[in-house]
Amino acid sequence: MATNIRALAARCCFAVVDKGRSLSDELPKAQAKVEGKDKGLLQELCYGVLRYLPALEYDLRQLMDKPLKGKQRVGHFLILVGIYQVKHTRIPDHAAVSETVAATKPLKCDFLRGLINGVLRNIQRNLAKEDAAEIAAKLPDPIKYSHPSWFIKKVQNAYPDQWQEILNANLERPPMWLRVNQRHHNVTEYLALLEQAEIPVALVDDKSSAIKLVNAVDVNKLPGFIDGWISVQDGAAQQAATLLDTQAGDVVLDCCAAPGGKTCHILELTPNLAKMTAIDIEESRLLRVAENLSRLNLSAEVITADAASKEWWDGQLFDRILLDAPCSATGVIRRHPDIKWLRKAEDIEKLAILQQQILKNIWSLLKPGGTLLYATCSILPEENIEQIEQFLSENNNAKLVPITNEQTDIGWQILPNEQSMDGFYYAKLEKQ
Template identity: 70%
Template structure:
């Protein structure tokens, strides 16, 4: 039996939106049923539907007498899959409609064939007129449809970044760039750039502080020179700032909290191979598999422990010179990489996350040596999790001193509470860093 990609996409989007499952978990399950380029096509459709969900649902809503409910909900997402293809993909309209209609058989409900066919053909007939009408009435559409984000999140971003909010929302809708991190134990960044040029792989830009390399177009990692030999890793330019800012020294005893999937753990060791030890902990044992895989590919060694950073049950009693706390957060800085975050994250999650971050910060601070450094990091753009969190911590801990993060090409100053990167600023993910010194 032929596998219908649109049916798999509908199942995947249904699992994310109606069942609250992660796209990172659901997409690979469906991709395992496919070969070659079909995996990429499935990803494109799923990511696209989740990026433009409110807009697509608005399109479908106008073409139906009543919404689909219960067991028919998967066909609601099949309709969104069809409309997304027509609106945003280069697939010919007739092929998009035909393949989407065929998916009704794969989803074992031939009775829905007529409805899916009617809605998609109705959308085709009215697309040009609807587009003109939308342009005229665009100001009357809810912001959630205009910007394809949940209303609560739009309001938070507007309040926090009154001059930049539209740029942030727009950046969240873009396809993410592919950034590379050169393993300095094998090549300098300049040497690896030469290898990329020789392999005819186009470079978009170089991040001046960390020498992270952004490619002009994403490619299969197998095409990267020396990937299997550990010469290079894929890691966003913002995440690559962590190892640089932590600034480990020879013989340091280092802890990486919430370490999975291990990119920052490996980067720290690459930059300072003569640290005394590296301990990487994460509460989810399954995610630590990726840490072990990354360490093995890069030929690096670390002590990897399944542990809760909010407790001391795992701790041997040895204090650390440097601690990286990549705190659990809303993930609102990496929406372009994980568009399901927009729909899985809820407004009341933020307060709960802030409390968890406080608990972890307070616990981990007690494991740091006097004179030691803690680097707090999140992939969030929300001040509650970032500058407000650190301001509270410094105020409540007299032995904590904020270290200013300044340098070449940084959009911060000495009076900033940490460094907030926004996803529209440097073509990097939204990220936050704050560096704390533990006074003697």
């Protein structure tokens, strides 16, 4: 019997929400069991359920007296997979219902067949009601915006005029951005290659030259992907290498480097660095750095180490340091909707302490006159502006360098979907 995609999706969502596992670990394992287009559908179902989890659970609660517990929990997620299809996809209702019902077999929950049928038919009927949108608009915020309430409060406090826009942006499907390897082609040349390959381009970012595609495509269809001409990287992440502004002869440190996107970008832009050192605390993640360096034919010294200590350091000061700090990843929820359910309110303070420790430690490895670029893919002030404010107040040899001419804030906070980019934060510090 062919593998049932809905059953795999239900298992993945169960592993993330109930077991606290990361979707980036679970999804590839499930995708390995299916072929071709089904990989895309499986991803769509998992992402969809995790994006709209509270709203889907609310719908289910309206139609079911008792929640499914214990061994029946996978069945709970299977029903959510069904509701997601009916509410948010173009899959014809009859196919969504019959495929979801069929998934009860591999999940060994045949007893749910009738229930799933009934729930999904009810959802269809409710959607067709005239006041469906009116009712949805009156729901409590965590259901209406499909985010945990602690996070909604934080976003409301930090962005009183933009919080709804931010939460809605997190529910969108992210665009595909490309980074041209300037060692092979300039952007104009690569745009011509994309045109020849009939891959339409939506825009080119004027600061970083990042290319945004109209539609996501399989990387193997991108001209020269295997030969390292091109990489996939969000437009916001591509600002790092430009802002760091490395020069030939520089000694550079990327101190939270895995999987190596920014390390490779820096090397692509500055071929004659004296040395590039890439460290990360997780050995397994450093394998990805090695893979990326190899595909792009680049080289760096790669060390498994804790950036909050100096044990790994050989005593040579750095001209430029990139600190792409471990963070809440609240700026990239549209790419990783599981973050909403894996991250807890209490994590933020712990992360802020770790960020401050790393920042303090690596500041001492920077040459006088050198530049440190602090980056996070977070939108929370505790990890960004407040972090840099505190650092500046405690270190009078640190000077903030404005990133844009019109910059009045401390650092540059990019909000999710601003100029189509991920949520990101950058602050540039110069050592006096």
